[in-house]
Amino acid sequence: MQPTHAEVARTLAAGHLPATAHIACRPGPHPVRHVTDAQGRVLLLSPSDGALTAALRPGPDVDDTALVLDISDVPPVTGAPSLGRIWVAGWATRLDGPEARQAALDYAETDPATDLLDVGDTQVIHRMDVAEVRYERNTVLVDVDPDEYAEALPDPLRAIEFDLIADLSDHHVVEMSDYVRRQLGPAARPGDDPRVVRLDRYGFMVRLGDRLARLAFPRPVTDRHDLAHLLHPVLCHRCGHQEEEAA
Template sequence: MQPSPAEVARTLAAGRLAGTAQVAYRPGPHEVRHATDPSGRILLLVSIVSDLAAALRPEPGTRGRALVLDVRDLPPAAGAPALGRLWVSGWAEPLDGPAARQAAVDFAEVVPTGDLLDVGRRFTLHRFEPVEVRLERGGTVIDVEPAEYAAAEPDPLHPIERELLADLTDHHGSEVAAFIRRQLGGVVPAAGPDEPPPQVVRLDRYGLVVALGPGGARYRARLAFPRPMSGQAELAELLHPVLCRRRRQTDRVDQDWSPSVLPDQGRSRG
């Protein structure tokens, strides 16, 4: 299994990656701090003295401004594949009163910042419901239905992916490399004498993306988890037999995973 386009879109939109906003018929783009509420609606935290605040000011007789939020994935390590680029379009309107207070709580759940305490004074919150969602992956643009986007969940491991990958590389490199070789020994060519060790380059709730092969032409493959992960605790329980040799039951562990070379990015140069 792999994340669906809607799940990837929700993960990119969540607010932990930098984004820019382009307001229709206004100069830009503008760097923006954003987050999503539980329904996937976009929240923008905007300084009242910024160019973005001026661009978002509604015209008389209207509720808000049309804009596009643009978010690019930042791979967690050199050579790791990107999740893609996201564009979310909608009509942003300023919030006040109870709606602004609830939006501040929702924003803080994703991106805690002290500036939320100044909403209504130095900052405003704007919110918009996605009308159009587009995801670019590998040069292909995918239209995601807004209803599917709203129903999807952000990946629970994405906020800590970088730390998890660093831990696997720095503290469990030999165990991970041996496990990857056992899983993919019949799928990819045997290791050469000077080949760098296999490593995990991306991680999500459904599995691992691994790289192996000679330095000039690394293979990428996916190892699917036996079940989707709900968070770090469940992932640690799953990986414990792989990483801790004394308790590892190699045959059973290997049978529970589903390896496959990625068809669209099977080889990566560099």
């Protein structure tokens, strides 16, 4: 199994990557701080007297502003493939009062920034209702259904992907290399040095010289603890043999 386009889009939009906003009929683009809430709506945090807040100020007789958020993946390690790029289009509305306070709580679930305490004073939150999502990877551009995007869940490992790969590289090179070779069989060439370069809920990607191979988990993982449980037989392969011999 692999992530769907909607799942990748939700993962890229989640708030762990830099983003820029192109705002209708305004100069730009603007770098933005953002996350997405449980429905996939974009929450934008900005200084109340900043350029982004001014650019998002709606025109006469309207209460929202059209914009496009542009987000590109940043691979976690050298040699890792990019997940691609998304454009999320919609309308942003400034939130005040109880809505702003709830949005600040939603924002903190992904990014507990200290200046969220200043929302309503020196900081403002805009909520962007998503109308269109486009996803591009390897020059292939697809439209993602906004409802499928809203229902999809961002990958639970994306925010810690670098740490997980670094741990495998620092402490489990031999075990992972043996496992990859067992899984690939004859496809693993002599002299290949398998190296994990990407991880997601469905599996991991390994670089072998100039080639990439994807290995799937038996089931999607839910979090770091679940991943550790799933990988335990792989990382403790030798321990398993020792236990069998002792028995």
